[in-house]
Amino acid sequence: SQQGEEDPQALSIQEGENATMNCSYKTSINNLQWYRQNSGRGLVHLILIRSNEREKHSGRLRVTLDTSKKSSSLLITASRAADTASYFCATGPNSGGSNYKLTFGKGTLLTVNP
Amino acid sequence: EAGVAQSPRYKIIEKRQSVAFWCNPISGHATLYWYQQILGQGPKLLIQFQNNGVVDDSQLPKDRFSAERLKGVDSTLKIQPAKLEDSAVYLCASSTYGGELFFGEGSRLTVL
Numbered sequence: 088s089q090q091g092e093e094d095p096q097a098l099s100i101q102e103g104e105n106a107t108m109n110c111s112y113k114t115s116i117n118n119l120q121w122y123r124q125n126s127g128r129g130l131v132h133l134i135l136i137r138s139n140e141r142e143k144h145s146g147r148l149r150v151t152l153d154t155s156k157k158s159s160s161l162l163i164t165a166s167r168a169a170d171t172a173s174y175f176c177a178t179g180p181n182s183g184g185s186n187y188k189l190t191f192g193k194g195t196l197l198t199v200n201p
Numbered sequence: 202e203a204g205v206a207q208s209p210r211y212k213i214i215e216k217r218q219s220v221a222f223w224c225n226p227i228s229g230h231a232t233l234y235w236y237q238q239i240l241g242q243g244p245k246l247l248i249q250f251q252n253n254g255v256v257d258d259s260q261l262p263k264d265r266f267s268a269e270r271l272k273g274v275d276s277t278l279k280i281q282p283a284k285l286e287d288s289a290v291y292l293c294a295s296s297t298y299g300g301e302l303f304f305g306e307g308s309r310l311t312v313l
Contacts, residue, residue, distance in 0.1 A: 129292060129304035175243050188257055191243035
């Protein structure tokens with residue numbers, strides 16, 4: 088079963104607008120990561136936020152984490168057509184040991200119209 | 202720094218045939234993952250290696266799928282015999298322990 092669930096499933100905006108995607112998860116986590124996947128390509132890591140962090144920035148990206156609500160959001164500001172892609176959240180479990188397994192959600196398909 | 206290499210990029214086979222995918226991870230990355238991504242869905246972990254040992258293969262259909270990682274570097278994923286529902290993109294990724302994953306471009310399998 089998949090741990091993270093992104094919302095919405097699809098989002099269409101105009102260039103220059105902000106895009107917000109949400110991720111909810113079920114069990115306690117060590118960290119939460121966001122990835123981008125352009126059509127027909129592999130996934131690319133965007134940002135990692137640890138369970139003891141509440142907000143993190145990277146360029147036009149802002150990620151928040153609310154562990155009490157088991158949710159995270161990814162904000163892309165001033166979107167560009169090149170931001171068109173699927174965005175996935177992935178959670179790393181809080182359990183220790185060698186079995187560090189990253190579980191992905193189903194993704195949000197973002198379309199930025201020029 | 203070279204990325205994760207995968208081959209072939211595309212493969213079309215008929216059901217009941219066999220297929221093998223190859224992955225070369227980033228040098229020094231001890232952890233290697235094979236994910237299956239069906240169209241419109243997120244990646245599903247099939248198997249995870251730590252060096253050349255398997256640490257998780259709970260979602261690998263072991264009656265038809267097998268994977269190995271020789272000498273803790275390259276890895277191969279084999280499907281024999283293939284079914285129609287195996288049509289998907291097979292993604293290989295590598296990482297240092299607990300770090301971000303670096304993905305290859307994937308191998309797209311079509312089973313007819």
